[in-house]
Amino acid sequence: MSTFDNRLHAYLKRYYNFNTFRPGQAEVLTALLERREDVLAVLPTGTGKSLIYELAGRYLGGLTVIVSPLLSLMQDQVARLNAHGIRRTVALNSMQHPRTKFFILQNLAKFDYVFIAPETLTQNSVLEALAQQKINLLVVDEAHSIAQWGPDFRPDYLEIGRAYQLFAQPRLLLLTATASAQVRTEIQRQFKLPKPMTQVVYSVNRPNIHLRTEKIANEQEKHARLLELVRELPGAGIIYLSSKKQANQLRTDLQQKTARKVATYHGDIENEQRFAIQQQFMHNQLDVIVATSAFGMGIDKADVRWVIHYHLAGDLESYLQEIGRAGRDQQPAIAILLYTETDDYLVNNLLISGIPDDLTIKHFYLQTPHYPFDRQQLRLLQYYASQGLDEKAVTELFRRRLLVKRLALQQMVQYIEITTDKRNYLLRVFGEEQLVGVAAQNWSTQAETLDIASLALPTTKVMPNIGNIDWQKRIKKLFNQ
Amino acid sequence: MITGYMLTKLNLTESRRAKVFGNIWQGGAQTVSTSFWGLVYDVLPETGLFENTNIEKVLKELQRHGLIKHDAHGLIQLTSKGATTQAQYQETHYIPKHLAINQNFDLKLFRDLFLLANQTISELAYHNARFYPYQIDLQAQWQLKHWLKMHPREVLITQWSQELQTWLATLSNEDAQLFAQMLFGHDVSNALFSELPIPDTWTEFDWQLWQLDQIAALMTVSLTTDTLIKSLILLTRRSLLSNSANISVAMWQENHSLKQIAQQRQIKPNTVREHILQAAILQRWSVAAIEELIPDNEQSVLADIYRDADLINWDFKIYAAGKDPRYFTYFRLYQLLQLAKKREDMDVNV
Incomplete structure (x- = not known):
């Protein structure tokens, strides 16, 4: 082992009490810290990407800025660093009160890690305040979002490159779990780097996760099938849906008709209940979380055994991200996608709703008074107008974007339709080499009955729930008396 | 909801x-x-x-x-x-009873401080520094950190748990049980809404409201004691008045006239009037204090015009239309005066 390796392992032992790195971690850290290269790392979910920037930040000193897409996830990321003993950490985003934001900007020197939303990063006052700090590392988490969300949903993603230049080009680390060669090129283009980044690309394949799709005749049968699965699958699981309302209804139903303990998790859940759900899920006191896919979850639970998609994701990148929550302990896990033919109609509507149509664009450029613009769409249009694009160019851009999204949805639907070589289909989409033999297996469709026992999913040790104990005993337990 | x-x-x-x-x-x-x-x-x-x-x-x-x-x-x-x-x-559904404290102390801020303090002290009791802390506003976190440092570890653990037990013992067993379920700490999670022993008709909104109300009750009681919890509550003291209004009011209470305040502060007299009016409303000034703000002759005019007991129906135009803004202030103050009289009558009756 080189001196550098020794030092790296000493950090790992000291701060995380691990002896070995997970695949990809040491490779990225060596390129970033020893060879001082900028790195674009594609590492499958569950590889411990946050450990990479936590450790790199400790090693480099100064300020580490982490651009993170999910506002709801950001505070959880801060909590996770806190739990690793890193206290000088803060999140900066538009959900905060301006007073809090001001306070943070005034005290930036007191932090080692700043999580920031792209929309906040690109504000001039924020950029200026950050540029006065010694930023040694700029991380873009979920970097595929630059290509996936930037052009329509969140144009500020396209401005991260400007921030990078303004921060005097600190060490750059782009992290994602899924990015095709084309997406990787697109991401890098935003930074105008003198030389290409070092790419550390690991397969998106998660061999320990059994991939299963089930085409189901109608909604009623799908609902019945879900109940059946929730009753039978062992251990903790997550069900993804695209609607908060339906998530709430489903939770009630699952709670009544199965023996599992279920909670919903989405943007409308109060802070105190979110905390309860996260903590109980972590401590195996809660079996099932019904979540909306737009809503991330900051906790790192290694033994999620199964993920069920009740609604399909908008594209395969998102799908892989979401199923990647299963089996992080490298033990067998399963990802099941339940599908009826009306589902892609639902998802297609969601996709379209984010993109301004021709008429909206026309009224934007005509500056029609009192036109009922959607706020998100208006922001997008204002952004592109500020970039000097005229109506024709913007119309063309959004038509192209819609096409790309529809193609991505088709790929997703194709993943469900395909009845041969499903695992290799995923790898083909991401431009990866095909697997052969057993490695290409571990998938199934509705054509064969799901034999849960044969998957050898480990069972989880259920922690005793002290919820209903007498309040005196609860206080004693809380304070170790 | x-x-x-x-x-x-x-x-x-x-x-x-x-x-x-x-x-x-x-x-x-x-x-x-x-x-x-x-x-x-x-x-x-x-x-x-x-x-x-x-x-x-x-x-x-x-x-x-x-x-x-x-x-x-x-x-x-x-x-x-x-x-x-x-x-x-x-x-x-649940109807709150103790929220008045929220006008002088920030109830939601205290709830956050209280829950995080409880979690941190619980983890301290187990010598554990590595835990997922409940996420609250950053400034509040820093305040709490400072507050925790002011007290020795043993005092925190023993006194905090003792104070909680004393408080819980004053509640009905059902309420104490529910209150305890919202507390979390080392290896103890707070309860999910679905597992709470609450009436079937309650929604999550009722539960949120119940928690706020119980914490408000704890604040109200603790402020009359000399406890750790009281010292935490004091961090959340607030004034609903703006800083500028507070300055005007302080000057008014030092017997400066409205005109003098306006001149000294280089603001419009009407702004000063608004500051005083806002203070009279938010700080619930007494009948005597409000009467001082309305010239006697204007009080008589107002009393003649507005005989209807229900001040909600009063039309300010009858008295103040076409006059300078000061008359609208007198009108509003006169309304306030009636409210203050009602309040004071009620207090006497109680």
Whole structure:
């Protein structure tokens, strides 16, 4: 082992009490810290990407800025660093009160890690305040979002490159779990780097996760099938849906008709209940979380055994991200996608709703008074107008974007339709080499009955729930008396 | 949900300004008018408690079900169907009783500090520094950190748990049980809504409201004691008045005239009047203090014009139309005076 390796392992032992790195971690850290290269790392979910920037930040000193897409996830990321003993950490985003934001900007020197939303990063006052700090590392988490969300949903993603230049080009680390060669090129283009980044690309394949799709005749049968699965699958699981309302209804139903303990998790859940759900899920006191896919979850639970998609994701990148929550302990896990033919109609509507149509664009450029613009769409249009694009160019851009999204949805639907070589289909989409033999297996469709026992999913040790104990005993337990 | 709760703020006989509820629930700076009507409707103690309220949506929902009448001026009133639903709501949902403290101490901020303090002290009791902390506002976190450092570890653990036990013992067993379920710490999670022993009719909104109300009760009681909890509450002291208004009021209380304050502070006399008016509303000034603000002759004129006991129906134009802004202030102060008299009468009766 080189001196550098020794030092790296000493950090790992000291701060995380691990002896070995997970695949990809040491490779990225060596390129970033020893060879001082900028790195674009594609590492499958569950590889411990946050450990990479936590450790790199400790090693480099100064300020580490982490651009993170999910506002709801950001505070959880801060909590996770806190739990690793890193206290000088803060999140900066538009959900905060301006007073809090001001306070943070005034005290930036007191932090080692700043999580920031792209929309906040690109504000001039924020950029200026950050540029006065010694930023040694700029991380873009979920970097595929630059290509996936930037052009329509969140144009500020396209401005991260400007921030990078303004921060005097600190060490750059782009992290994602899924990015095709084309997406990787697109991401890098935003930074105008003198030389290409070092790419550390690991397969998106998660061999320990059994991939299963089930085409189901109608909604009623799908609902019945879900109940059946929730009753039978062992251990903790997550069900993804695209609607908060339906998530709430489903939770009630699952709670009544199965023996599992279920909670919903989405943007409308109060802070105190979110905390309860996260903590109980972590401590195996809660079996099932019904979540909306737009809503991330900051906790790192290694033994999620199964993920069920009740609604399909908008594209395969998102799908892989979401199923990647299963089996992080490298033990067998399963990802099941339940599908009826009306589902892609639902998802297609969601996709379209984010993109301004021709008429909206026309009224934007005509500056029609009192036109009922959607706020998100208006922001997008204002952004592109500020970039000097005229109506024709913007119309063309959004038509192209819609096409790309529809193609991505088709790929997703194709993943469900395909009845041969499903695992290799995923790898083909991401431009990866095909697997052969057993490695290409571990998938199934509705054509064969799901034999849960044969998957050898480990069972989880259920922690005793002290919820209903007498309040005196609860206080004693809380304070170790 | 807050839609049902909104019904409890309305009645059959009187129209109320819908926006007042939205503005007060969302928190933030209040106009004198909002504060005044907030006082009349007794909703000021709920300042900032439901900041995500979309009042337009709430009103639409109530209107859609035929529970309120909503006119073009934003005035709302219960329909008879609304009154029936209101009565049902009051029977089946939680109605808070202790929120008054929120006018002088930030209740939601205290709730966050209290829960994180409890978690941290619990982890301290197990010598564990590596845990997922409950996420609260950063400034509050720093305040708490400072507060924790002021007390020795053993004192924190022993005294905090003792104070909690003392408090819980004053509650009914059901309430104590529920209160304890919202506490979390080392290897102890707080309860999910679905596992709480609460009435079937309660929604998550009721649970949130119950928690806030119980914490408000804890604050109210603790302020009369010499406890760790009291020292934590003191961190959340607040004034609903703006800094500028506070300066004007301080000068007024040092016997400067309105004119002198305006000149010295280089602000308009009307702004100073608004500051004083805002203070009289938010700090619930006494009858004597308000009377001092209205010249005697104006009090007589006002008394002649407004004989109707129900000040909600008073039309300021009869007295103040066409006059300079000071007369509107006198009008408002006179309304306040009547409210203060009612309050003082009630206090005497109690």
